[in-house]
Amino acid sequence: MSAVTTAAPGAPVVDLDLAELRRDPYPAYAELRRTAPLAWVPSVGRHLLTRYEDIVHAEKLPEVFSSREEGSLLLRTVGPNLLREDDPEHRRLRAAAEPPTRPRQVRDLWAETFEHNAHELLDRIAGRGEADLIGDFAEPLAAANLAVVLGLRNAGADDISDWSRAMMAANGNYADDPDIWLRAEQATRDIEDAVAEMADAARREPDGSVISSMVHAADPVELTEIQNNIKVIIGGGVNEPRDVFGVGAQALLQRPDVLDRVVADPGLWKRVFEETARWISPIGMYPRQLTQDYEIAGVALPAGSRVALVIASGNRDESVFERADEFDIDRPHRPHLAFGGGPHFCMGAWVARHEVSALAWPLVFSRLKVLRLVEGADDLMEGWVFRGLTSLNVTWQTS
């Protein structure tokens, strides 16, 4: 089914400025939910679907809301991959890649190294009394941990981080900046080389990593498929734990009463994690393409229509979450959409939960005493396809 790159007849057309969305998309989403829950947005070239119930509905119909989107930026960046496939092809690749990310594997195989990595980064900054917790801690931690889970022993945390940035920029390159494409091409070539080398090693000696799991999959996977899927995981695997760490840490530092409660009752870290992911979702939206005519949110969409499921908006839907714009770890529990739903439910969810809520936050807040935000620091929250803090400047007592 060819992609239809125009508004569906009858769909409201809403102009949204990409720079404004990048700065803060939430006011625009609130307006869309109220007045045009399915709207064609020319600057994005898609219909934005913004209400919780409609998004959940679409997620549960992958045979209608297909992941195979033509002209997808992600396809251009990394080539065919499991995020842009439907079952059964998606299931074959996911089954090959998933075992090392399941919760028991995270606990038994990776948790100790994750903890070691976190301590090592904190050792480096502990004596300084000040740091940017994104650049000095969360990002290198996410990158180092990801290298371990993927089995990229031939890459450093800096390599992973650079590759991830280059590909994420390309994947959100709606403005079609040629420099962004060039950087992404270089990054993907580097990843292909690194993956090929480690796939060879894993063929000789399995090590429990994602590359190893894919090399030894019961349903065979080609090297190109391993390379493309590792690229996708590198793209998301750094920014999502990094961003949820940063946003949650800042939220707690701005709410000392909540922080005190969480430090006194570590069982609450899990709630902080889920509420942070709901409040500022690290991934804000993902695209789908209709396989058939289908009516949703009062609009009859023709087959081929391009739709963006705006999960960041669904997570702020007032009909589901009271005072949805507030960060509140005590809110009545309703499932958030930050990990997506259906067959594409985030494969890294268990890794991220452990890495951030069981290790990174508790270690940072226990090791760095009297942690404070730096007043006047320009710690910006940015992005709408992906959203997080660009920095998080803090101080603490060193004696």
Next chain:
Amino acid sequence: MPIVIFELPDGTQRKVTADSGTVLMQAAVSNGVDGIVAECGGNASCATCHVYVDERHGEQVGPPNDVEDEMLDFTAAERRPTSRLSCQVQVSDALDGLVVHIPEEQV
């Protein structure tokens, strides 16, 4: 078609008709039974469709498979000997009258 009964944490019961050959989670979701979240849509990736099989029916339903067994260690509510992921329980005529209990939390 078999009837299965979902008992909510407050003790109220929802009787639903389930199609043989589908899974228990599907019967819950398509009938809007509260407390079965099923984030991953039945792929045993999320552990949010956790149920406790009523002890009378434990043997009939059987034990969890390997992947399910792993996920059950990480459910939001405590794991019990009768815990199953409802997305991995195949509905059949033999399960007519099955009672499952929904835990307090799923995420």
